[in-house]
Amino acid sequence: MLKHIAITGLDNEHFDRWLVLWNQTVDAVVPNDAAAQVFREAASRIADSLLTGIKVQRDGLRAVSKKPAAPYASSPIFDQDNLPDALRSHHSTKDGTWGLLRMLEGEVELVFVDPPSSRTVTVDNPAPIPPQALHFVKPDGPMKMQVEFYHNHPLGGDQADN
Numbered sequence: 575m576l577k578h579i580a581i582t583g584l585d586n587e588h589f590d591r592w593l594v595l596w597n598q599t600v601d602a603v604v605p606n607d608a609a610a611q612v613f614r615e616a617a618s619r620i621a622d623s624l625l626t627g628i629k630v631q632r633d634g635l636r637a638v639s640k641k642p643a644a645p646y647a648s649s650p651i652f653d654q655d656n657l658p659d660a661l662r663s664h665h666s667t668k669d670g671t672w673g674l675l676r677m678l679e680g681e682v683e684l685v686f687v688d689p690p691s692s693r694t695v696t697v698d699n700p701a702p703i704p705p706q707a708l709h710f711v712k713p714d715g716p717m718k719m720q721v722e723f724y725h726n727h728p729l730g731g732d733q734a735d736n
């Protein structure tokens with residue numbers, strides 16, 4: 575790993591080239607197709623993991639974290655006075671739709687019904703809402719909030735529990 579981190583500019587294109595050469599060599603020296611495939615796949619996994627390690631060493635985890643997806647729709651901005659009753663009582667997103675509750679100001683309590691759980695949603699900690707999960711919102715003082723809608727987990731798979 576250290577030898578590779580020291581090589582400035584070492585990137586995907588070099589590993590792709592490395593794998594081409596590796597596969598050519600495998601084809602030349604391994605007579606059995608099934609065995610050759612094992613060598614090809616192993617090399618590809620090693621290349622991925624070495625390159626990921628190099629990138630993370632250089633730039634931290636942001637180097638490999640997924641870019642957040644864009645919402646396909648957003649609710650209006652609600653405050654403590656105009657928050658619709660429908661959001662204050664049990665409701666859910668439709669099948670296949672994730673919500674992301676974002677606070678623009680203040681905070682609210684987000685309560686899930688089954689299994690029962692609740693969390694405080696703040697400006698710094700938006701809350702994903704899984705498809706069809708029954709929930710409701712309890713404002714506690716002045717706030718501004720908006721719900722974004724996504725086809726996939728809005729914060730990416732790595733943060734699926736958040």
Ligand code: HEM
Pocket residue numbers: 575577578581584588589592617620621622624
């Ligand atoms: C899956 C891909 C690769 C594997 C498994 C691999 C493996 C290794 C290993 C085991 C070493 C010896 C490390 C040590 O002595 O501590 C090494 C060194 C090195 N690798 Fe790689 N490597 C890969 C890709 C690349 C690529 C793409 C480049 C550049 C284009 C590269 C350039 C080097 C260099 C310059 C050294 C140091 C050689 C030396 O100090 O004599 N490697 N590599």
